[in-house]
Amino acid sequence: MLPDFERAVEAFAQATVRERSAPRSDERDPSTSVGRFLLDVHARMPDYLRLPFRLLTLAFDAWSLPRHGKPFHRLPHELRIKHVQAWKTSRLEPRRRLIEFYETLAVFSLYSDLYGQDYGYASEQRDLDAGGGAGGTARA
């Protein structure tokens, strides 16, 4: 029931992927790779921004507690979308920026999945890359 940074980010990725029904190259659910990308980027962003983004994300996750009794990551899809929309159109700039940040990266990641479909790049290679992070595609 408590706010959780990783779960909040993964839930955001799931909500974005479901909202954007981009044509898929296969039947895999891209939410996992999109969520992983968002977490990867957070882990690598400038260190002085990392904690503020983490705290803001936790605040985003907790914001639904008073009204729905659950954090964002436990909400059903429809309520997640309303919650995202409320922050996206908030008068407070940090809220809008947070959503803009995650949404832009999530869309970019989602469309990166289409690379193979468009340009014949091997999907097995993409899996290796995503799984192994910076060293995942090492060539001996």
Next chain:
Amino acid sequence: MLQSSGTLTQAAALAAPLAPEILVIGSGPGGSTTATMLAEAGCDVLLIEEGPYLPLESAPHFSREEIVQKYRNAGINIAFGRAKIAFVEGNCVGGGSEINRGLYHRTPEGVLERWRREYRVDALEEDRLRSHFEACEAIARVQYLPGPAPAISSRLQQGATSLGWASMEVPRLFVYGRDWNAGSPGRKQSMTETFVPRFLAAGGRLLADARAMKLARHGGRWRASVEHRPSDGPRRVIEISAATVFVAAGATGTPALLRRSGIKRNVGDQLRFHPMVKAVARFPDEVNLPGELEPVHQVKQFDPRFSMGCSMSKRPALALAMAPHPDRLGEVDADWRRMAIYYAQNTGGIGTVRPIPGFRDPLVRVRQTPQDLAELAEGLRRLCECLLAAGAEAVYPSLPGFAPVRSMADVARMPDTLPPDRASTTALHLFSSCPMGEDTSRCAADSFGRVHGVDGLHIADCSLLPTPTVVNPQGSVMAIAHRNVMHFLERAARPGAARAIPEHAAAITA
């Protein structure tokens, strides 16, 4: 990770004190060029790089995998100010050369003249620099297109031609294949393809995943505290001792390292950029075809105020560029083959780089003047005009709040300036944070990159270039680094010194 002869494993890095004659910090175009020439002259050189050593094709260009693997901070770098600039730097062996498109220019004479006049840079005439450009081009492999330009490129050229504007094909650091038009376009060139293998072959040693945290001078030698974070072992801090250090950690990394080391005079005070605004053009026919070569044309009519060119336009990039128009993202799905990204860029904005105590990454701030933003807005209007003239049926400025442009009447209605809070510019080129020249009131290093007033310490990257190059800077960075290291070797080879200089270098410096 790549492991070639000359690369140091973690065990080797930790086994014995590292005490090379020369330490080069950073392996981008400036650092790799410097390290290679030194190694080929017979120097004992250790090249360290903060990022990993990966093959050029470890991830497709501009994919999320490449961003995570090779971009500094996964591409999340912001110069803060009223009008922010998001910027990109490489963070791997080869630096920016691994992630850029490899478009290549020599430094325009007007820019060199300004550096000589305003910063008092000695011996920087075009004819004196020519041999250094030629030497780098021979190693880095610069080629023009072997045939007709790809459609994305030729559309920009057609638009410019119909308006009577000057445009040009820009050569690339690329080796085009014999069957370039039959599915084998050839191979992009970068430092890991060219200079780094030469450096290793000449006996140079390379340590990747190694970030220099601080430099200190002890007993006539430099001591670098280096954080080594290999993928195959734990994080360790190692000490490297060297008689001479060349710092080439990039336009933000170099001033951050120098300032952390107490070297602050004219360091990190005038970071410059090529801020860029983008627009997505949708054409009535297909222009964005898989298998086509990368676009290479640029519009030069308005240089040096602003210039225009083509961007990488694969579908993830299109989705990103259309982010300010979320309700039209479906057009990317339906029409991406008819869409392409173009840019307008100027030379505006002056920034600072300051380390933050307790943090790894420096704080970068920027100030863009109203004139800078008005110039970019004019660049965007001209770009829309050019794309409409090229036959685009709609142009989507990649800026929040900007409506699609479908006619010259729409162009006339575009704002005269970019609102600072919506300017949303990006920069791929950064420079000038430690300018070179004899004017000690504004320069961090002398005309050949030696840090003013400090023994045995040199700068060898884009930080040295006193102002923006107006054109893609990699050629300038390599040639200036080559010139400066040849000057260093020439001085070292004078009577009484024990150093020989490479045969090809001797011809250049003679």
